[in-house]
Amino acid sequence: MSTSAGLPRRILKETQRLMAEPVAGISAIPAEDNARYFHVEITGPKDSPFEGGIFKLELFLPEEYPMAAPKVRFVTKIYHPNIDKLGRICLDILKDKWSPALQIRTVLLSIQALLSAPNPDDPLANDVAEQWKVNELAAINKVLTVLDMI
Amino acid sequence: MAAVKPRSFKLLEELEEGEKTSDDSTISWGLVRDDDDTLTYWQATVIGPSGSPFDGRIFALSITCGPKYPREPPVVRFMNRINMVGVGQDGLLDRKHFSFFKSWKPTSSMKDLLRSIKSHMNDKENKKLPQPPENATYH
Numbered sequence: 574m575s576t577s578a579g580l581p582r583r584i585l586k587e588t589q590r591l592m593a594e595p596v597a598g599i600s601a602i603p604a605e606d607n608a609r610y611f612h613v614e615i616t617g618p619k620d621s622p623f624e625g626g627i628f629k630l631e632l633f634l635p636e637e638y639p640m641a642a643p644k645v646r647f648v649t650k651i652y653h654p655n656i657d658k659l660g661r662i663c664l665d666i667l668k669d670k671w672s673p674a675l676q677i678r679t680v681l682l683s684i685q686a687l688l689s690a691p692n693p694d695d696p697l698a699n700d701v702a703e704q705w706k707v708n709e710l711a712a713i714n715k716v717l718t719v720l721d722m723i
Numbered sequence: 724m725a726a727v728k729p730r731s732f733k734l735l736e737e738l739e740e741g742e743k744t745s746d747d748s749t750i751s752w753g754l755v756r757d758d759d760d761t762l763t764y765w766q767a768t769v770i771g772p773s774g775s776p777f778d779g780r781i782f783a784l785s786i787t788c789g790p791k792y793p794r795e796p797p798v799v800r801f802m803n804r805i806n807m808v809g810v811g812q813d814g815l816l817d818r819k820h821f822s823f824f825k826s827w828k829p830t831s832s833m834k835d836l837l838r839s840i841k842s843h844m845n846d847k848e849n850k851k852l853p854q855p856p857e858n859a860t861y862h
Contacts, residue, residue: 607727607729609727610727610729631729631731631732633728633729633732635728644732644735646731646732646735648760650760658757658758658760659735659738659757659758659759659760659762660760661735
């Protein structure tokens with residue numbers, strides 16, 4: 574594959590493992606023309622408000638990876654206190670808590686966990702977080718509306 | 724091989740840079756709608772440089788970053804009426820006239836483009852052009 578020329582061994586290894594031993598509920602497939610760019614799908618975790626939804630994300634490994642965190646964004650619209658209108662995610666390991674010991678796999682697992690446990694005390698989308706704190710049931714109803722499930 | 728930055732992450736970086744306080748307060752840019760998750764429609768302002776016929780005027784521009792951005796440059800249009808060589812009747816910037824469209828690279832940014840527009844405002848060819856009244860717009 575010509576696109577893997579010059580690709581760091583670390584990225585190659587991670588990609589191979591993601592394909593060979595995928596994580597339950599998560600798929601990450603590199604783009605044909607850019608081995609640093611992944612099309613990701615995460616299924617809404619069981620017993621979470623997002624259960625039954627399939628969420629598309631995009632992930633990019635910058636030149637500095639693994640010294641710098643991957644860039645990740647939701648492509649599917651989602652109503653969540655830690656994800657803003659442009660799909661940007663508020664997650665410490667994508668920012669100041671990033672460590673080169675973390676991997677694509679751990680990042681995606683953390684995002685899956687964020688769907689199970691929204692954190693309205695550290696919001697990115699303030700209006701959503703407020704709604705979540707004041708009336709969780711109404712917030713969850715909104716989630717389902719955006720998912721087009723009710 | 725350098726990592727090719729995908730369109731969305733490149734535009735999110737440009738958005739964040741536009742939100743920071745910058746060293747140059749005479750140009751600014753941001754999304755038209757803060758929920759435009761296609762990151763396509765942008766608005767920008769340029770303040771005319773002193774010594775030019777545009778001195779002190781505030782010009783609003785619309786910038787459209789299509790699906791092929793940043794491999795292809797955006798479409799740029801003045802919203803405020805301006806009499807400037809290379810700007811059409813409808814405010815559209817002519818790709819053939821402005822050198823930054825020809826020298827556009829996937830690493831170029833809206834900031835580079837706005838800086839370049841500002842410096843073109845000082846070009847000799849514009850010096851003697853009469854200007855429409857301030858605040859006149861195309862639409």
